[in-house]
Amino acid sequence: MxxxxxxxxxxxxxxxxxxxxxxxxxxxxxxxxxxxxxxxxxxxxxxxxxxxxxxxxxxxxxxxxxxxxxxxxxxxxxxxxxxxxxxxxxxxxxxxxxxxxxxxxxxxxxxxxxxxxxxxxxxxxxxxxxxxxxxxxxxxxxxxLRVSAKTELGAALTGTGQARPGEDADTFRRVGSSVARMLADGLVVRVSVPATLQLIHVAAGRMDAFWQFSDVRSGLVAGALLVAEAGGEVTDVRGAPWSLASPDFLAAAPGIHGAAVAALSTIT
Known part of the structure; x- marks a missing residue:
């Protein structure tokens, strides 16, 4: 069989x-x-x-x-x-x-x-x-496809976005704080929707990381598999393995994943 x-x-x-x-x-x-x-x-x-x-x-x-x-x-x-x-x-x-x-x-x-x-x-x-x-x-x-070979977060093009309308105020606060942190630590941050269209760029090596404070399945599962199969790291923002039960999401090139976790895991 x-x-x-x-x-x-x-x-x-x-x-x-x-x-x-x-x-x-x-x-x-x-x-x-x-x-x-x-x-x-x-x-x-x-x-x-x-x-x-x-x-x-x-x-x-x-x-x-x-x-x-x-x-x-x-x-x-x-x-x-x-x-x-x-x-x-x-x-x-x-x-x-x-x-x-x-x-x-x-x-x-x-x-x-x-x-x-x-x-x-x-x-x-x-x-x-x-x-x-x-x-x-x-x-x-x-x-x-192959993810980016970058090793410096300061050279990274990263992205995030809103997962659904009407998120709670705490989620909006975390999104704003994370953008501010990655603007300081990275090179450029894109804030746009939908998630999948940013994640295909991560899988293709055009972007270096994408994160989202959300568990919306339809926007994450396709990109999660594409990034993982292209050699990227797919975790939550604290660096633990991502699953459908995870409350948040991070997909990144291996060379900057640790630095992205260090930046985003401070956003509580």
Missing amino acids: PSAPALDQALLGEVTAAVRAAGDRLRERYVPQARAVTGDEIVAAIHANDDAVLDVLKTPLTAARPGAGWADDELAGGALPPGEWWVTDPAEGNINHVHGMPDWAVTATLVRDNAPVLTVVHLPLTGDDYTAVAGGGAWLNGVP
Whole structure:
């Protein structure tokens, strides 16, 4: 019987096709200007994108792994029950999409016993596919990815962002304090959404670290696997191994990971 990694590798083509099809649908809905003005209009546009794309993604993935669960809430966090689960986002960076910005994607990640084992991140506007299978490396359109070789935090381009609307005041305070600390210790800090689109840059060595005070699964699992398979360190901000139960997240190039932990672990 083939091993789990071999079966996952064989599944990658089906997942990629499903994510690309969903991306085609989302691209058809994109216009390079804002589509909404009021808060209610923005929320409605976001939900309309999800509704238009979800079935295009869910139907083939459910058929590919009939026994896998489906994690429906894109803003939910924490550990999942044992077994296999699809953690997807039919419009990762939906807020950017409805504002006419290009930073959005479609993602699908297979999580097995709370560990991401396969992921596809598709960028519909460029056609790029970021893919990884646990133990098989991370890839961009078939070309292997490798994290940054930097060893000085003072030379590092790092990033963070808001995971969900309406975070509590303490989380906002920690985000602000961490940005101030990394502005002082690093070179440049990017603050943007969504998390996945920063994490693909970490996996590709374009950025050196990304952190977030959040446990939102759909924004972290794809990037966590890509960064780990590209040779990066994926932990919480105190340097402990990251899991879906972790309250926060850090992905970094090995050469600056320790310094990033030293800076971020002071933010309480």
